[in-house]
Amino acid sequence: MAHVVLKSLVKTYGAFAAVNNVSLTVEDGEFVALVGPSGCGKTTTLNLVAGLIPVTSGEITIGDRVVNDVDPKDRNIAMVFQNYALYPQKSVYKNLAFPLQMRRLPRDEIDRKVREAARVLDMTHLLERKPRELSGGQQQRVALGRALVRDPAVFLMDEPLSNLDAKLRVQMRSEIKRFHQDLKATIIYVTHDQLEAVTMADKMAVMNGGYLQQYDSPAQVFAHPVNMFVASFIGSPAMSLIPLEASTVNGQTVLTGAEGWTMTLSPLNARKVQRSTTRKIVLGARHSTIKLAKDASPNAIPAKAYTVEPTGDVTFVQALMSGAVVNISVPPNVAITPDEQIWLEFDQERMHLFDGATELALKVD
Amino acid sequence: MTMATGLVDAPLKAKAKRFGFLRQAWDHRFDYLYVLPAIVVMLIVIAYPIYYTVELSFFTTPPSLQLRDKEFVGIDNYGLILSSDVFWRVTANTFIWTLASTAFAFTLGLGSALALNHEFLGRGVLRAILIIPWVISAVAASYIWKWIYHSDFGLIGAVLVGLGLAERPPNLIDSVGTVLPSLIVVNVWREFPFAMIMLTAGLQTVPDQLLRAAKVDGAGAWQRFWHVTFPHLQGVSTVTILLLAVSNFNSFIIPWIMTGGGPSNASHIWITHIYELAFGRQRWGIASAYSVLLFLTLMTLGYFYVRALSSAENKERVA
Amino acid sequence: MSMTSIVTTRRGKPIDAWRWIGRIFLVMMLFYTAVPMAWMLLTSIKSGFAAMQLPPQWLPNEPTLASYKKLLDPNNSVGQDFLRFFWNSLFVSTMTTALAVIVAVPAAYAFSRFDFPGRKFLFFAVLLRNMFPAVIFLVPLFILMRLLGLVNTHGSLILTYLTFGLPLAIWLLKGFYDNIPYQLEQAARIDGATRFQAFVLIVMPLSAPGIVATAIYSFIGAWNEYIFAYTFLNKNEQLTLPVGIQRFFSENTTDFPGLMAASFMMSLPVVVLFLLLQRYFVRALTEGAVKH
Numbered sequence: 001m002a003h004v005v006l007k008s009l010v011k012t013y014g015a016f017a018a019v020n021n022v023s024l025t026v027e028d029g030e031f032v033a034l035v036g037p038s039g040c041g042k043t044t045t046l047n048l049v050a051g052l053i054p055v056t057s058g059e060i061t062i063g064d065r066v067v068n069d070v071d072p073k074d075r076n077i078a079m080v081f082q083n084y085a086l087y088p089q090k091s092v093y094k095n096l097a098f099p100l101q102m103r104r105l106p107r108d109e110i111d112r113k114v115r116e117a118a119r120v121l122d123m124t125h126l127l128e129r130k131p132r133e134l135s136g137g138q139q140q141r142v143a144l145g146r147a148l149v150r151d152p153a154v155f156l157m158d159e160p161l162s163n164l165d166a167k168l169r170v171q172m173r174s175e176i177k178r179f180h181q182d183l184k185a186t187i188i189y190v191t192h193d194q195l196e197a198v199t200m201a202d203k204m205a206v207m208n209g210g211y212l213q214q215y216d217s218p219a220q221v222f223a224h225p226v227n228m229f230v231a232s233f234i235g236s237p238a239m240s241l242i243p244l245e246a247s248t249v250n251g252q253t254v255l256t257g258a259e260g261w262t263m264t265l266s267p268l269n270a271r272k273v274q275r276s277t278t279r280k281i282v283l284g285a286r287h288s289t290i291k292l293a294k295d296a297s298p299n300a301i302p303a304k305a306y307t308v309e310p311t312g313d314v315t316f317v318q319a320l321m322s323g324a325v326v327n328i329s330v331p332p333n334v335a336i337t338p339d340e341q342i343w344l345e346f347d348q349e350r351m352h353l354f355d356g357a358t359e360l361a362l363k364v365d
Numbered sequence: 366m367t368m369a370t371g372l373v374d375a376p377l378k379a380k381a382k383r384f385g386f387l388r389q390a391w392d393h394r395f396d397y398l399y400v401l402p403a404i405v406v407m408l409i410v411i412a413y414p415i416y417y418t419v420e421l422s423f424f425t426t427p428p429s430l431q432l433r434d435k436e437f438v439g440i441d442n443y444g445l446i447l448s449s450d451v452f453w454r455v456t457a458n459t460f461i462w463t464l465a466s467t468a469f470a471f472t473l474g475l476g477s478a479l480a481l482n483h484e485f486l487g488r489g490v491l492r493a494i495l496i497i498p499w500v501i502s503a504v505a506a507s508y509i510w511k512w513i514y515h516s517d518f519g520l521i522g523a524v525l526v527g528l529g530l531a532e533r534p535p536n537l538i539d540s541v542g543t544v545l546p547s548l549i550v551v552n553v554w555r556e557f558p559f560a561m562i563m564l565t566a567g568l569q570t571v572p573d574q575l576l577r578a579a580k581v582d583g584a585g586a587w588q589r590f591w592h593v594t595f596p597h598l599q600g601v602s603t604v605t606i607l608l609l610a611v612s613n614f615n616s617f618i619i620p621w622i623m624t625g626g627g628p629s630n631a632s633h634i635w636i637t638h639i640y641e642l643a644f645g646r647q648r649w650g651i652a653s654a655y656s657v658l659l660f661l662t663l664m665t666l667g668y669f670y671v672r673a674l675s676s677a678e679n680k681e682r683v684a
Numbered sequence: 685m686s687m688t689s690i691v692t693t694r695r696g697k698p699i700d701a702w703r704w705i706g707r708i709f710l711v712m713m714l715f716y717t718a719v720p721m722a723w724m725l726l727t728s729i730k731s732g733f734a735a736m737q738l739p740p741q742w743l744p745n746e747p748t749l750a751s752y753k754k755l756l757d758p759n760n761s762v763g764q765d766f767l768r769f770f771w772n773s774l775f776v777s778t779m780t781t782a783l784a785v786i787v788a789v790p791a792a793y794a795f796s797r798f799d800f801p802g803r804k805f806l807f808f809a810v811l812l813r814n815m816f817p818a819v820i821f822l823v824p825l826f827i828l829m830r831l832l833g834l835v836n837t838h839g840s841l842i843l844t845y846l847t848f849g850l851p852l853a854i855w856l857l858k859g860f861y862d863n864i865p866y867q868l869e870q871a872a873r874i875d876g877a878t879r880f881q882a883f884v885l886i887v888m889p890l891s892a893p894g895i896v897a898t899a900i901y902s903f904i905g906a907w908n909e910y911i912f913a914y915t916f917l918n919k920n921e922q923l924t925l926p927v928g929i930q931r932f933f934s935e936n937t938t939d940f941p942g943l944m945a946a947s948f949m950m951s952l953p954v955v956v957l958f959l960l961l962q963r964y965f966v967r968a969l970t971e972g973a974v975k976h
């Protein structure tokens with residue numbers, strides 16, 4: 001196993017920059033998820049690490065070796081593709097053996113390793129089948145096996161679960177996590193599904209528009225998103241972002257909604273707002289941090305329920321407020337009907353405040 | 366390329382751009398190796414002859430084709446062609462031949478593709494039989510039909526006489542009025558299967574869901590064809606029609622073997638005429654000038670051909 | 685309701701009128717297509733005398749294989765010529781096919797996979813070739829062949845057929861390569877293969893149907909070609925079938941059974957080849973023009 005370092009990585013196509021000045025370090029044995037919406041540059045970054053496309057500028061280090069000009073076959077990496085990329089004309093056995101044959105291993109050693117990998121992934125009975133005779137989950141496992149037999153320094157995974165149905169995806173998610181724990185493997189994992197990233201990764205790199213937005217543990221990213229993009233991208237349902245106007249009333253900092261209501265900020269939040277250069281502030285709140293009441297109370301803000309979605313465990317209520325949709329979760333026994341008048345109370349400890357102009361999170365210092 | 370505009374004058378910028386192209390070409394130099402064999406062969410057999418044809422069209426070359434003795438005559442060859450009656454006759458024939466063959470081959474191909482578009486017993490066999498004329502050699506086809514059109518013992522004559530529709534077998538390919546339509550029948554016979562194959566594949570791209578949706582919406586067979594099927598066939602139809610038109614414009618074997626262009630030039634089209642001028646009468650200069658004219662006509666057609674193909678390619682990129 | 689007229693059968697089930705129009709149309713097309721071929725076969729098993737009668741013998745009174753025996757008999761001059769033409773055609777077509785595959789495979793692969801400057805232009809240059817008729821090139825090619833000392837050799841035909849068959853061959857194959865996921869090659873390269881190994885070990889086997897289709901296409905094209913063979917070859921012992929048959933029957937203008945038998949024999953190999961492999965062939969031909 002080895003660590004991977006990306007230093008000021010850039011990939012341009014003509015005038016278009018697919019990857020823009022991305023730097024990050026993946027420690028040995030770490031599971032890192034590259035996550036972001038489609039077109040954010042995550043797959044391009046992975047392909048750069050794999051050596052499938054040439055780097056425009058910057059440096060990639062695997063282990064202690066700069067691999068910018070090293071052929072993919074010599075980078076000692078393994079890759080699992082979204083559509084599995086199993087060789088359709090070869091049996092499972094031959095698919096697993098292929099990377100070893102390419103390394104000119106002796107035949108008995110190939111056989112031993114292939115059977116070992118098959119045993120680990122519980123697919124010994126599938127060895128003679130062709131890929132098209134396998135289910136999606138089995139194909140996925142073969143693809144993992146083909147990466148595994150090599151004993152590579154780094155595993156690269158490009159949306160390996162996105163072609164599976166929802167149930168299988170959950171199951172394979174825990175299998176891959178298990179795989180990582182057992183092997184202590186260094187894994188770089190690309191996904192557009194933030195839930196996959198949050199549940200599996202040690203660290204996640206959130207990307208957008210070719211830029212690295214935030215690189216931290218899922219808990220940190222979830223709790224302290226650096227900007228509005230990260231805030232809205234991570235977590236489901238998405239964090240509600242409400243555009244408000246800051247002002248000072250009687251020496252106290254308040255936020256005013258489009259409907260005219262005001263919210264007095266706690267001293268800590270007030271300090272954050274005072275430090276910002278704009279009066280346009282965006283309030284971010286996750287559904288679980290908003291308290292919903294059917295009656296008015298001093299700190300609650302009036303709103304109208306818009307839609308109500310019971311899911312069984314919780315019921316999600318959407319309300320319109322200051323031109324934004326606000327998501328609130330309530331216990332299933334709370335009955336709300338659309339268009340009902342409700343009152344919302346925001347948890348000042350756990351709310352997020354963003355600069356309306358730069359979209360960056362406001363900080364105390 | 367990041368370069369401050371205004372600071373750099375235009376020629377320099379163009380130069381930088383050119384270097385960019387060369388640089389890119391150099392970066393991809395190994396990619397060219399794959400296409401090199403193809404390009405080399407094409408250059409030898411195509412670029413060189415095109416150059417030569419243009420040159421020869423300005424000379425008179427002796428029948429022996431001894432290039433040392435050729436004589437520069439300027440544009441005389443072109444003048445001779447455009448002022449001859451035969452040229453206009455042949456041109457009219459060429460257009461009738463191309464348009465009629467293309468129209469009929471496409472229509473019959475479309476009809477066959479549509480009629481074969483649902484399952485029935487023996488569909489595969491029927492489709493295979495309909496394709497065979499396209500596979501067999503045009504020389505064989507010409508002989509088969511020459512025999513069918515035979516003015517004494519031909520099948521068509523025999524049937525017409527047998528049914529009492531004619532007193533004696535008609536002279537279909539030996540008379541000026543009927544020769545061209547008769548040859549077009551042969552040409553369409555060989556070509557409609559091509560249109561059928563292309564359109565059959567095109568039909569497979571028509572989404573079933575859309576057809577079902579149209580059915581639910583109350584559209585009849587004709588409306589389903591017109592509003593759903595036909596729009597989906599437009600791309601492949603354009604390509605098919607262009608390919609048919611080009612290949613018809615370039616036909617040679619059927620008229621050459623069946624009639625040799627006769628009687629009295631009634632079935633001569635450009636290609637057969639050029640061939641006769643060159644290899645029959647050794648009028649190399651005139652034949653070359655003819656070829657250049659043909660070439661220019663085809664370039665015009667080719668412009669539309671490439672446009673149709675690249676728009677098809679663009680659509681495919683987007684999809 | 686629709687514009688469709690509804691015909692009701694005795695059992696009361698409505699039948700789409702369009703379906704009947706389609707069936708009638710297909711029967712007519714079957715006649716148009718099959719009658720000439722049937723007449724060729726029927727004539728080929730008549731005697732010369734029986735073929736030339738009015739009213740004709742619709743079915744031969746005394747079917748005979750005499751014409752075929754004559755064509756295939758190595759002991760008489762007709763048979764000698766025919767068999768020689770046949771072998772010439774086979775040689776030229778096979779060589780053309782082999783070379784076309786060797787040249788077209790890398791070119792099509794490059795057009796499908798690489799993004800090099802001029803790629804688009806080169807591809808259209810290749811396609812444009814389709815536009816131009818053989819005749820435009822005849823005079824200069826004749827001179828070129830004379831220059832290369834190839835007149836009256838099969839080399840002249842192979843070289844020309846190769847060129848004229850390449851554009852479509854490349855187009856056909858490109859369609860196949862476009863449909864092979866690029867990720868397979870990426871996977872192979874990560875698994876330790878070089879670009880070339882990835883191509884040979886992974887892509888080539890997958891494109892085998894495309895290569896077969898391209899090969900049939902080249903073979904049929906070369907087998908049926910007439911105009912170059914007619915121009916470049918003079919000597920009787922080198923002629924290919926289409927020209928050879930034409931030469932032969934321009935001297936024996938009334939032997940229609942013989943002519944029909946020869947036409948049948950000439951068509952047989954390509955028709956059989958085509959029917960055996962038509963699935964690949966039709967798929968390949970349409971792949972380029974229609975995308976799924």
